[in-house]
Amino acid sequence: MRFKWDYDFIKISKYFYTFSIIITLLGILSLAIFGLNYGVDFRSGSNVDITASKSVTKEEIVPVLEEIGLAAEEPQISAGSDRISIRFPSVLNEEKESSLKASFNEKIDPEASFEVNTVDPEMAKELGRNAIYAVLLASLGIMIYVTIRFEWRFAVAAIVALLHDAFVVISIFSIFRLEVDLTFITAVLTIVGFSINDTIVVFDRIRENLRFSKIKTRTDLNEVVNRSISQTMTRSLYTTVTVFIASLFLFLLGGESIRMFSLAMVIGLVFGAYSSIFIASPLWAVLKGKQKPNHNNPSKTTP
């Protein structure tokens, strides 16, 4: 199988820029208005996930909570066929936790299995802060590496693309009110890793093609970028498809507790490939195009 990808990627990239800007604006808007739907890892409180051996309705759970005095806190209850999730806005102490488990086992389902997560408010804030530091620091590290191995323009373009990817995933989670927990951070950081991975492959080809071409005009530059993208397109496509399918299986079949993680990965992967082609590469061309001409271009002298 062989694909021909002789498009003018630079030319059509302006539509994608528009698309990305719209998503980003929507994301900012959604974050400003709704914020993120924080899971217990960030919001503090307790999160009780129950796997029951039969279908349980919300109506069955409420009396149990009332009896042990937990209904007053107005927990969020989502009851599925055999999976019940109860979120308490405040921290459930040990005593209440165990009486909840005991009475659920007694009144509703003796075979139920529980997963309880409790986070102290202070701890939650710290986790959130660390996550932001992690993304920024990872970006910085990557930027330094790319600047050393390539040049600063590649680094800037790559970082814009990866922050874009991370932000798009955050935006989508905000817009669709998907729950953000600790694994989400892991997913965002992995997306950052993937996004850069993909971008580097395209950039590497651009750098290689630059060696054998004489760049006189902006058109020459665009031509090199277009050629490089089309040369690496098959690889981008194959890799993205394989990893995408792997994540998709994880999302569909993997355990409940990594479902949001896999979803974030699935979305992030698509955008990782997209941004390498339609955001990072054209952006590099714009930056490079502004470079003062007549400079002794070192890339030309390399054999």
Added chain:
Amino acid sequence: MKRIVSFILVVLVTVGVMAYTSPGLLKDIRLGLDLKGGFEILYEAQPLEAGQAVTRESLTQTAKSLEQRANALGTSEPEVTTEGTNRIRLRLAGVTDEVEVRSKMKEPAELTFRSAAEDDEPGTYSKIELRGNEFVENGASVVYNSLNEPMVDIQVKDKEKFAEITKRLQGQPLAIYLDDELLSAPKVGQTLTDGKAQITGSFTREEANELRDTINLGALPLKLTEKYSQSVGASLGQLSLEQTIKAGIIASIFILVFMISMYRIPGVVASFALITHTWLVLAIFYLGDFVLTLPGIAAFILGIGMAVDANIITYERIKEELRSGKSILSAVKSGERISFRTVMDSNITTIIAASVMFWLGTGSVRGFAIVLIIDIVTSILTNVFFSRFLLNLLVKANLIKKPSYFGVKESEIRAL
């Protein structure tokens, strides 16, 4: 001919080693609590009295006491680690009575000096004479007598009270208890008026040091508050494990079928390298005694996807070289050479991201980062070096004669 033999040998040996070790590996890899059930608590430690600081020493001592308590409660393999300057993470698996364990863990242990009350059985002491907070902080030290036997010197705050006790109990034992456990029961030799005493007994050096530490730190030296807790039912953990492994196997089969259909013989080599990669990561987990958690498995499966990328980059490049009319040997050579840089660059940037995660992350994020790093490093070994080695053996043995073995059609090849 020699190359064919070495190719077959390498493959057979690898398969043999994997087949021989895999059952053991899979059985003995340590699973995280999310996969086998149990609970995890993160404590924040605070000094018992305001104004004091949490020291490294007191934190370690507290962690040690927690571990002893967990052991005493009969939990299997309690895992207690200190984190940062004031945190202790406790992981317990297979706990049946969670409530009891949790409350036992947190209550401050108390060091007491006791004497025998009237109706005590021989060897037990119930009358509390002194409590842990009545000793001078850091006043205990280990000294040696003329026979070089270790003893513990202690100091009490209230000299008069101590003089009274020692006078009253002369010739009788004054027992030292940690909670309800008898540490030692030295006999009082004489009335001690200067508030100092020596605890003698047939201690080993280590026991003496421990006793000193316990006394100095006033038993459980720090107050613990639960900051984070996670408890997973055993059956739930089992379910997560099964689901995720099932997803992983299906994803892996898809990847292998994809590689073989796209790249034919090199695809088979890559698939073999991928299987070796999986085995190697498991082996490292086993040898390094790492704990496999759910996010870890996710990272593992994704890492396989990234390992595939290394092969795709290389093979796409070889295909390009073939299309430009090069011979198979030189196409493989130059394709591998040129793609090497790309593969390394893209892997190193991901390692940078993973290192940051490891550095800043805690708990599951950290676990994820470790798996990702191990995954990438082994991927470079297996999917870059090992798979190239195998492919080169095949090419040099002249077993891959046609470009179609790489998935390149004759019609695509440009004439030179």
